[in-house]
Amino acid sequence: xxxxxxxxxxxxxxxxxxxxxxxxxxxxxxxxxxxxxxxxxxxxxxxxxxxxxxxxxxxxxxxxxxxxxxxxxxxxxxxxxxxxxxxxxxxxxxxxxxxxxxxxxxxxxxxxxxxxxxxxxxxxxxxxxxxxxxxxxxxxxxxxxxxxxxxxxxxxxxxxxxxxxxxxxxxxxxxxxxxxxxxxxxxxxxxxxxxxxxxxxxxxxxxxxxxxxxxxxxxxxxxxxxxxxxxxxxxxxxxxxxxxxxxxxxxxxxxxxxxxxxxxxxxxxxxxxxxxxxxxxxxxxxxxxxxxxxxxxxxxxxxxxxxxxxxxxxxxxxxxxxxxxxxxxxxxxxxxxxxxxxxxxxxxxxxxxxxxxxxxxxxxxxx
Amino acid sequence: xxxxxxxxxxxxxxxxxxxxxxxxxxxxxxxxxxxxxxxxxxxxxxxxxxxxxxxxxxxxxxxxxxxxxxxxxxxxxxxxxxxxxxxxxxxxxxxxxxxxxxxxxxxxxxxxxxxxxxxxxxxxxxxxxxxxxxxxxxxxxxxxxxxxxxxxxxxxxxxxxxxxxxxxxxxxxxxxxxxxxxxxxxxxxxxxxxxxxxxxxxxxxxxxxxxxxxxxxxxxxxxxxxxxxx
Ligand code: HEM
Ligand code: HEM
Ligand code: SF4
Ligand code: SF4
Numbered sequence: 001x002x003x004x005x006x007x008x009x010x011x012x013x014x015x016x017x018x019x020x021x022x023x024x025x026x027x028x029x030x031x032x033x034x035x036x037x038x039x040x041x042x043x044x045x046x047x048x049x050x051x052x053x054x055x056x057x058x059x060x061x062x063x064x065x066x067x068x069x070x071x072x073x074x075x076x077x078x079x080x081x082x083x084x085x086x087x088x089x090x091x092x093x094x095x096x097x098x099x100x101x102x103x104x105x106x107x108x109x110x111x112x113x114x115x116x117x118x119x120x121x122x123x124x125x126x127x128x129x130x131x132x133x134x135x136x137x138x139x140x141x142x143x144x145x146x147x148x149x150x151x152x153x154x155x156x157x158x159x160x161x162x163x164x165x166x167x168x169x170x171x172x173x174x175x176x177x178x179x180x181x182x183x184x185x186x187x188x189x190x191x192x193x194x195x196x197x198x199x200x201x202x203x204x205x206x207x208x209x210x211x212x213x214x215x216x217x218x219x220x221x222x223x224x225x226x227x228x229x230x231x232x233x234x235x236x237x238x239x240x241x242x243x244x245x246x247x248x249x250x251x252x253x254x255x256x257x258x259x260x261x262x263x264x265x266x267x268x269x270x271x272x273x274x275x276x277x278x279x280x281x282x283x284x285x286x287x288x289x290x291x292x293x294x295x296x297x298x299x300x301x302x303x304x305x306x307x308x309x310x311x312x313x314x315x316x317x318x319x320x321x322x323x324x325x326x327x328x329x330x331x332x333x334x335x336x337x338x339x340x341x342x343x344x345x346x347x348x349x350x351x352x353x354x355x356x357x358x359x360x361x362x363x364x365x366x367x
Numbered sequence: 368x369x370x371x372x373x374x375x376x377x378x379x380x381x382x383x384x385x386x387x388x389x390x391x392x393x394x395x396x397x398x399x400x401x402x403x404x405x406x407x408x409x410x411x412x413x414x415x416x417x418x419x420x421x422x423x424x425x426x427x428x429x430x431x432x433x434x435x436x437x438x439x440x441x442x443x444x445x446x447x448x449x450x451x452x453x454x455x456x457x458x459x460x461x462x463x464x465x466x467x468x469x470x471x472x473x474x475x476x477x478x479x480x481x482x483x484x485x486x487x488x489x490x491x492x493x494x495x496x497x498x499x500x501x502x503x504x505x506x507x508x509x510x511x512x513x514x515x516x517x518x519x520x521x522x523x524x525x526x527x528x529x530x531x532x533x534x535x536x537x538x539x540x541x542x543x544x545x546x547x548x549x550x551x552x553x554x555x556x557x558x559x560x561x562x563x564x565x566x567x568x569x570x571x572x573x574x575x576x577x578x579x580x581x582x583x584x585x586x587x588x589x590x591x592x593x594x595x596x597x
Contacts, residue, residue, distance in 0.1 A: 218527065220540050228527050230545075244424030246414045254414050263411065269523075270545035300544045312409050315550050324550055325409065328557030335561050339568045342481075346572055349483060 007046040007209065021046070028206045031199055033225055045210045052209050053108055053116040055147060059140045060133045060167050060176050061122025065158040068195035071281070072202045081202050102136045105143070109150050117208060118151035120144065122160045123167070124182060125174035132174040144182065153187040153214055154179060155204065162190035162222075163300040170304050170316075180221065187214050190221040192273075194297035199278050200226045220300075222272065231268035231294050234276040237261065255291060265309035266293030273298040380492050382456050382590045390446050391585055394506075397439040398559060401513075404432035405556050433521070440514050456493045463503045470496055481569075488577045490597070492590055498569065505562040509555060516542075516552040 011021055025042040029035070058066075072081070096104065108116055122140075125132035130139025148154060156179040159165040168176040180188050191204055204223055207215050215223040232238065240246070241260040248254060248263055262269070268276070271294050275286040287294055293309070296302040306313025306323075314321045383391075407428050415422045450458045464470045474496040479485045481497070488495070494502060519538035522531035523545060542548050574581040580591040 219536060224527060230523060233524070233526075239419040242426040243419040243422035244411060244415050244428075245419055245422070246411060248414055259414065267546065270549060272545075296546065299546065300540075302544075305544070305546050312553060313546060313550060315547075315554065324553040324557060328554070328560070331557060331561055332564065335564050339564060343568065343572065345483060346576060350576060 005051050006049055007051050010051050011046075028203070028210065031203050032207055042210050045212070049210075049212065052152070052212070053112050054119055054205065054209075055105065055108060055116055055151070056119045056121065057140075057144060057147060058135075059120065059122030059124050059144065059161070060174070061158070061160050063121070064195040065121045065160075065201070068198045069157075069201045070198075072198040081205060099136075105147060109147060113150045114152060116151055117153055117155060117205075118147050118186075119155040119157055119205070120161045120179055121157040123164060123176050123178050125167070125176045127173065127175040132176075141177075141182065144179075148183045148186055151186060153189060153208070154183060155208075156180070156188055156190045156192075156221075157201065158196055159192045159194045159298060159302070162192035165194060166303050188221055189214055189217065189223060192222065192227075192298040192300075194302075196298070197226075197274055197278050197280060200274055218272075226274045226278075227272045227298070229272065231271045231273055231276045231288070232266075235260075235268050235288060236276065237288060258291075261288060261291075261293040262311060264293050265307060265311055265313075267296030267299070267302070267308070268294040271296040271299050271302075378592045378595070379589045381588055382454075382492060382584060383588045384449075384453055384457065385588065386445070386449050387453065387457050388585060388588055390442055390449070394439060394442050394446075395563075397435040397442065398563065400431060400435040401439060402556055402560055402563075404428050404435065405553075408432060409553055436514075436517055436521075439510070440518075443510055443514060459493050459499055460502055460507055463500065474500065488573070490578050490592055495573075498566075501562060501566070505559060509559055509562070513552065513555045513559070516548050516555065519548050520545075520552060 008021065012018075016024075022039075022043065025046065026036070026039045028042055029039045056066075122133075124130065124139070124141035124144055126141060130141045133140040135143050156162045160167065160176075161179045164172070164176055164178045167174065168178070180190070189204060189208075191201060193200070200223075203226065204215060207223075215225060218224050218227060232241075235241075237258060237260045240258070241262055245257075245259045246254060246263040247259045247261050250264070260266070266288065268288065275294070276288065279286045279289070295308045296305070299305075304316070306315070306321075310323075312323060312325045314323045316322075408425075411425060411428075415424060446460065450461050473489065476485060476489060477495050477497040480488045493499070515535060515538055518531050518535040519542075522529060522536045523539075525531045527536075539545055539548055542551060570581050570585075573579075574583075578593045578596075580589070580593075584590045
């Protein structure tokens with residue numbers, strides 16, 4: 001019976017050799033930044049712990065998180081992780097469909113009450129009675145709430161589940177709503193990014209499965225081990241930033257020399273993610289390395305924060321969009337002109353008064 | 368015969384104690400540095416040629432911003448302390464009697480004076496109500512906002528667990544995200560710049576046109592009145 005099966009047994013059943021299994025455990029320890037000694041603990045946990053099922057729900061999303069996930073750098077890792085989770089429910093990659101698939105959800109929910117992990121890709125639209133996202137004949141938000149009631153913890157994959165992402169962009173016609181605004185009684189682990197980096201995703205999930213606890217989170221619910229620093233803090237172009245060497249134009253000398261992209265609107269200084277350390281596609285590169293600034297895809301509301309190519313971005317308040325520098329320079333100019341005008345009038349009036357006073361004094365003197 | 372300047376008796380009151388005066392000029396200097404370096408952080412100078420290791424321009428600009436920022440913060444904290452132990456005028460910066468009808472009527476009078484609708488300004492030992500209003504809103508409240516947003520931005524570089532993060536890290540999600548905090552900090556600069564322009568202009572103008580001393584008061588502490596009328 002599935003309840004008694006351990007992770008190790010599942011992997012073996014999936015054709016993973018013991019050698020590969022041990023490799024996987026040490027890779028995991030390394031990718032999580034844990035000491036080599038921890039490998040033994042992971043091995044032991046995997047061999048003895050009953051497998052924790054993972055349910056992977058899809059709401060309003062584009063599937064880029066799944067796409068990223070299955071491209072994890074070490075094929076071994078994705079194989080192993082997939083073998084641990086795809087058995088259950090993931091409507092993109094599972095074999096079953098229709099009622100059969102929906103039945104799996106009920107089964108897991110009752111059988112593993114309080115013991116399964118709910119991974120959510122995408123978010124739930126609430127307007128029009130949730131009709132913008134229908135799954136198995138009912139609004140996604142219902143499926144989500146139902147599955148969340150009995151889960152152990154929720155993983156919010158990507159910026160959609162974490163913050164709302166593009167479908168929640170102003171004016172958000174479907175009222176796409178991120179997970180933490182819908183579910184309040186379970187721990188929620190946000191793994192933002194559009195998509196998140198594969199290694200970050202597998203890292204988070206293996207951590208949770210092997211250690212049976214959620215990783216340490218920051219104030220906003222993101223795992224500190226991957227979202228503790230900004231792109232800017234570990235960017236290899238940082239020396240050019242500190243030196244004051246910037247790309248000023250897309251095809252200038254600075255662009256060819258790989259100078260800092262700050263003036264081209266790079267959002268590295270305001271973006272928390274692991275791109276500048278873990279990088280993408282087996283660590284080959286990441287946006288800044290290929291010459292384009294970070295657009296801040298893992299930040300809350302990045303789609304509504306003004307231009308991707310400006311450093312001083314427009315601010316939107318009460319439906320008005322304004323740029324601090326444009327307004328500021330105009331205001332300072334206007335006030336400067338007003339001061340000059342006011343000073344002139346003041347001077348004229350003063351000299352008039354003086355003349356009057358002098359005249360009065362002369363009158364007095366004569367008298 | 369016309370004898371020139373009519374002789375008036377000058378009365379004087381000691382208004383700004385030395386610590387307030389020193390604080391004023393230190394703050395004026397630090398805010399000037401903060402606005403210039405802050406602007407250059409938002410819109411950096413043109414790119415420098417050569418190797419990155421030859422320069423540290425952005426690093427120095429940011430260093431001066433942070434150095435001036437800590438001077439401003441320490442000064443601000445000191446000024447709060449002084450409001451408790453100093454004379455009654457030292458408390459003006461932290462209290463605005465907006466519930467008094469008198470305050471608003473005096474404020475209207477001062478506004479009319481600036482609009483050339485009043486022949487003569489009234490005399491004030493402390494700040495005039497218009498200056499008072501602006502100082503409280505822009506320097507006390509605005510300064511606090513700059514300190515809070517500035518330290519929140521600083522926590523991003525000092526890292527999780529630093530005191531800036533422990534005390535001010537909450538500001539970032541509270542405001543939205545890091546870019547929002549930066550932009551509010553940036554707006555704050557322009558508000559303060561406009562205030563300083565008006566403040567310096569009115570200080571000079573009132574020094575000449577009002578019935579009391581201004582700039583010398585912020586230097587010596589003594590308020591001189593140019594006439595004896597009420
Ligand atoms: C009146 C006071 C201040 C003014 C006018 C001012 C102005 C500015 C401006 C315009 C920026 C650039 C924002 C951007 O577009 O990226 C900035 C950045 C910054 N300011 Fe201030 N600031 C003030 C006070 C402070 C204080 C008290 C602190 C506290 C430590 C502070 C810390 C910072 C930090 C950390 C940055 C970001 C620098 C970077 O990451 O490169 N500022 N400031
Ligand atoms: C960044 C620049 C400046 C800032 C932020 C600033 C701020 C302030 C503040 C907060 C006060 C109230 C002091 C208190 O109640 O403790 C004040 C008073 C005063 N400041 Fe400034 N100041 C600046 C520059 C200047 C300059 C350049 C001058 C001279 C031209 C000046 C002249 C005065 C005078 C005369 C007063 C006293 C006003 C009165 O007696 O009612 N300030 N300033
Ligand atoms: S390229 Fe972007 S992240 Fe890198 S140093 Fe420049 S501003 Fe920072
Ligand atoms: S560099 Fe920035 S925009 Fe690009 S993937 Fe990373 S966080 Fe997203």
